[in-house]
Amino acid sequence: MLVYKFGGTSVGSVENMNHVKDIIGTNGKKIVVLSAMSGTTNALVGISDLIKEGNTELAQKQIIDLNETYKQTVSNLIQDNSLQKDVIDYVNSIFASLLDNVAEAHSELLHNSIVANGELLSTYMFSKLLQQHGVSAALLPALEFMRIDRANEPDNFYIKQNLERLMEDQYEADVYITQGFICLDVDGNIANLQRGGSDYTATIIGAAIEAEEVQIWTDIDGFHNNDPRFVNDTKALSHLSYDEAAELAYFGAKILHPQTVMPVCNLDIPLRLKNTMAPNAHGTLITNQIHGEGIKAIAAKDGITAIKIKSVRMLLAHGFLKKVFEIFEKYETSIDMITTSEIAVSLTIDNTTYLESITEELEKFATVEVDDYMSIVCLVGNHIIYHPDTPELFQVLQDVNVRMIAYGGSNNNISLLVNTSDKLETLQKLQRYVFESTTIEI
Numbered sequence: 059m060l061v062y063k064f065g066g067t068s069v070g071s072v073e074n075m076n077h078v079k080d081i082i083g084t085n086g087k088k089i090v091v092l093s094a095m096s097g098t099t100n101a102l103v104g105i106s107d108l109i110k111e112g113n114t115e116l117a118q119k120q121i122i123d124l125n126e127t128y129k130q131t132v133s134n135l136i137q138d139n140s141l142q143k144d145v146i147d148y149v150n151s152i153f154a155s156l157l158d159n160v161a162e163a164h165s166e167l168l169h170n171s172i173v174a175n176g177e178l179l180s181t182y183m184f185s186k187l188l189q190q191h192g193v194s195a196a197l198l199p200a201l202e203f204m205r206i207d208r209a210n211e212p213d214n215f216y217i218k219q220n221l222e223r224l225m226e227d228q229y230e231a232d233v234y235i236t237q238g239f240i241c242l243d244v245d246g247n248i249a250n251l252q253r254g255g256s257d258y259t260a261t262i263i264g265a266a267i268e269a270e271e272v273q274i275w276t277d278i279d280g281f282h283n284n285d286p287r288f289v290n291d292t293k294a295l296s297h298l299s300y301d302e303a304a305e306l307a308y309f310g311a312k313i314l315h316p317q318t319v320m321p322v323c324n325l326d327i328p329l330r331l332k333n334t335m336a337p338n339a340h341g342t343l344i345t346n347q348i349h350g351e352g353i354k355a356i357a358a359k360d361g362i363t364a365i366k367i368k369s370v371r372m373l374l375a376h377g378f379l380k381k382v383f384e385i386f387e388k389y390e391t392s393i394d395m396i397t398t399s400e401i402a403v404s405l406t407i408d409n410t411t412y413l414e415s416i417t418e419e420l421e422k423f424a425t426v427e428v429d430d431y432m433s434i435v436c437l438v439g440n441h442i443i444y445h446p447d448t449p450e451l452f453q454v455l456q457d458v459n460v461r462m463i464a465y466g467g468s469n470n471n472i473s474l475l476v477n478t479s480d481k482l483e484t485l486q487k488l489q490r491y492v493f494e495s496t497t498i499e500i
């Protein structure tokens with residue numbers, strides 16, 4: 059069975075929802091995971107923030123405006139009178155419950171239940187669109203099978219068991235539609251897989267049913283060799299390995315949620331990226347096969363904090379690194395990049411929740427310097443550290459202030475730490491050098 063996932067733009071208009079209907083076709087059983095219509099999750103986050111600030115009037119106005127937009131969309135999407143009434147009633151009930159939320163005390167639980175509504179709306183609307191066209195479609199409520207455990211990892215046993223049960227209950231359906239992004243937490247509260255999490259939903263489901271393939275349909279023709287939001291003339295890559303894709307997604311390539319690759323790579327389930335707006339374009343096929351040598355793609359991740367820790371005991375302070383790591387372990391804070399010298403270690407983190415406590419503990423045996431607003435620029439490709447062209451890339455970075463380099467930790471990755479204010483220039487210079495010319499002009 060195939061698992062399809064369509065992102066926000068792909069379901070963001072009546073026209074695009076109809077494209078999606080055509081793409082999934084009518085033959086063979088399949089599971090379709092949908093995001094919220096583009097802009098909806100951001101709007102819901104905004105509403106939740108207004109409630110938190112006590113700005114009830116504006117929150118109410120935004121809920122009513124969004125309700126009107128949805129009613130308009132439904133009337134253009136569904137022509138059948140009784141189906142249309144059904145969907146309008148559903149949409150109104152969602153917005154009525156949002157209006158009730160305005161009077162509630164704000165909490166993380168309330169926030170999560172507010173932002174879950176985008177996926178509930180899009181999947182309901184799409185299931186009725188399919189019904190209108192005579193397709194046998196069934197809605198599988200994600201909140202009845204998608205669950206994370208105490209460590210925020212998917213509870214795979216629970217997911218498989220419940221998903222299979224729900225599918226068996228509706229065995230006659232050809233198309234199973236479900237919500238991306240949303241799930242229950244270990245206590246049964248509404249939670250989510252973090253922003254962009256619908257991709258992750260799709261591969262978790264793909265693994266649970268041992269799908270033939272998982273297809274992520276989005277608004278671009280596949281994984282590009284650099285971030286198209288910041289760099290011109292980027293190109294789609296026809297193939298990537300699981301490791302390459304996972305590394306790029308982890309280091310900021312927004313096309314995939316950072317965890318997407320994990321559930322499918324061990325099971326060898328192909329992951330294909332396709333463009334809803336250009337379904338005939340090849341897209342990117344992600345498998346365990348490795349294609350090409352040298353630098354293949356570049357990505358960047360913002361929101362990085364660098365910590366320089368210098369031992370006060372100077373040389374040969376053995377056990378120093380152990381003590382440092384134990385503190386990060388204690389505060390469950392993972393380290394992305396690390397470089398060491400005889401007396402100091404520099405490392406980066408992206409989760410600063412416990413930064414103050416970490417710094418306090420480190421300062422008992424070291425001097426500590428913290429720098430924020432940093433970005434990691436990550437270059438990925440098979441055996442890039444051995445490729446003859448790679449050393450030259452450092453020439454191109456002569457006038458960029460590179461704060462740290464991780465080279466050799468893996469054969470397939472080189473990471474650079476730069477100030478976020480230098481990120482754009484770094485990405486653009488690398489693009490020109492790596493993909494557009496073999497000789498460097500600085």
Ligand code: ADP
Pocket residue numbers: 064065066067068093254275276277278280281282283284285286287310311312313314357
């Ligand atoms: P969806 O709503 O379909 O999940 P996203 O906006 O999350 O779509 O992801 C697609 C977007 O990711 C693209 O429009 C593009 O701007 C951005 N992007 C960032 N890096 C890359 C990359 N390396 N390749 C392709 N797209 C990328």
Ligand code: ASP
Pocket residue numbers: 065066093094099100176238239252253254255256257
């Ligand atoms: N709707 C959610 C978001 O905007 C999840 C997703 O689109 O993947 O983050």
Ligand code: MG
Pocket residue numbers: 065254257312313314315
């Ligand atoms: Mg996305």
